[in-house]
Amino acid sequence: MTALPEPSKSTAKAIMQLWGSRNEPNRPHMGCSIIGHACDRYIWLTWRWAKSPDFEGRLLRLFDTGKREEERLNQDLKDIGVELYTVDQDTGKQITVSACGGHLAGSVDGIGKGFPEAPKSWAVVEQKTHSAKSFADLQKKGVRESKPQHFVQMQMYMGLLQLERALYLAKNKDNEEIYSEWVHFDQDTFTKHMIRADRLIVATEPPEKLSNDPAWYECKWCDFYELCHGQRAAEANCRTCCHASPVAKGAWHCDSINIDLKEKDQRKGCDGHLYIPPLIPYAKPIDGSTNSVTYQKTDGTTFTNGPGHWLSSELAVTVHTMVGDKVIDEIKEAFPGAKVVASEFGGFADLEGDFDEELKKDAPDPKKEKATAQNKAFIKGMRK
Numbered sequence: 001m002t003a004l005p006e007p008s009k010s011t012a013k014a015i016m017q018l019w020g021s022r023n024e025p026n027r028p029h030m031g032c033s034i035i036g037h038a039c040d041r042y043i044w045l046t047w048r049w050a051k052s053p054d055f056e057g058r059l060l061r062l063f064d065t066g067k068r069e070e071e072r073l074n075q076d077l078k079d080i081g082v083e084l085y086t087v088d089q090d091t092g093k094q095i096t097v098s099a100c101g102g103h104l105a106g107s108v109d110g111i112g113k114g115f116p117e118a119p120k121s122w123a124v125v126e127q128k129t130h131s132a133k134s135f136a137d138l139q140k141k142g143v144r145e146s147k148p149q150h151f152v153q154m155q156m157y158m159g160l161l162q163l164e165r166a167l168y169l170a171k172n173k174d175n176e177e178i179y180s181e182w183v184h185f186d187q188d189t190f191t192k193h194m195i196r197a198d199r200l201i202v203a204t205e206p207p208e209k210l211s212n213d214p215a216w217y218e219c220k221w222c223d224f225y226e227l228c229h230g231q232r233a234a235e236a237n238c239r240t241c242c243h244a245s246p247v248a249k250g251a252w253h254c255d256s257i258n259i260d261l262k263e264k265d266q267r268k269g270c271d272g273h274l275y276i277p278p279l280i281p282y283a284k285p286i287d288g289s290t291n292s293v294t295y296q297k298t299d300g301t302t303f304t305n306g307p308g309h310w311l312s313s314e315l316a317v318t319v320h321t322m323v324g325d326k327v328i329d330e331i332k333e334a335f336p337g338a339k340v341v342a343s344e345f346g347g348f349a350d351l352e353g354d355f356d357e358e359l360k361k362d363a364p365d366p367k368k369e370k371a372t373a374q375n376k377a378f379i380k381g382m383r384k
């Protein structure tokens with residue numbers, strides 16, 4: 001009997017797709033939650049929006065489970081007699097901390113007093129859920145050694161809130177076991193990471209890689225693997241543009257058009273975007289001016305990034321083998337304004353742009369609305 005085809009739709013699939021559509025954009029600030037990450041470059045690339053979060057639905061649902069668990073743990077703390085605050089009493093919003101000209105920031109799970117460890121001490125509360133394996137490691141080694149990033153996160157909160165204690169509360173997702181650890185403020189760790197944040201905020205280029213070995217274990221699973229060890233350019237937005245710089249009060253300024261950039265405008269960028277050169281990992285800059293940079297790829301091909309050449313928004317979506325391709329260059333030249341909007345390895349580059357008068361005449365329905373100005377040219381057979 002012929003096997004029935006696998007259903008292309010199912011309730012489970014629909015739920016996961018729904019969750020998959022709930023990725024949130026990169027945060028505007030450098031988070032206290034990542035300032036303890038092992039890799040400087042990771043922190044910088046995250047803050048510079050080199051890649052948007054792209055978690056699968058299952059993971060986003062798992063994160064949501066963690067958030068819901070926080071509510072239960074908060075209630076547990078209150079029920080054992082802790083005086084717990086999870087929102088700022090003045091604003092009614094989550095308690096936040098901020099430093100380094102407003103560019104380093106974080107949201108605190110809670111601040112409480114009346115913990116069995118030291119009933120009179122106010123303490124920062126940080127809650128995390130763990131897999132059984134991670135939980136066992138935490139029990140064995142303690143938070144400082146087992147989860148250094150969480151340890152630093154608490155130190156930043158304590159330092160910025162001028163509190164001396166934190167309670168780390170962890171839950172084993174497999175069996176509901178709970179682990180708590182009373183953590184003391186460590187001035188050296190706080191100072192070291194404040195200096196780290198300041199250094200990364202003013203860095204105009206990505207810091208050194210944690211490892212140049214593509215097989216290095218911390219790189220293999222990193223969100224930025226393709227950017228550090230692969231061949232994919234960063235996303236094109238103001239944070240990856242060499243015209244943008246962080247200024248006071250957590251703001252950003254564009255030196256090219258001399259304006260302060262609103263967050264929503266930073267996310268869009270503009271056609272004047274010019275990549276910070278190391279964010280195009282497959283080519284080296286060989287020449288440049290205020291508004292363009294010429295690169296050479298390892299095969300000797302050259303291309304120029306900037307208005308009137310390869311726009312950053314095109315480089316962000318073009319596979320590296322097609323960048324600087326003569327056929328694409330010819331089409332872009334023949335149809336001014338034509339842009340590459342998508343591409344795939346071993347496949348096609350997809351271009352959109354304005355018809356010139358010639359093409360408008362040949363279009364199947366010349367009266368068709370202005371949308372006829374949207375021209376799609378497919379360049380076939382461009383093999384990797």
Ligand code: SF4
Binds near residue numbers: 039209210229
């Ligand atoms: S891939 Fe490696 S070097 Fe690059 S950001 Fe991630 S950890 Fe750092």
Ligand code: SF4
Binds near residue numbers: 242243254255273
């Ligand atoms: S040139 Fe455009 S993309 Fe670059 S910082 Fe200014 S507004 Fe943003």
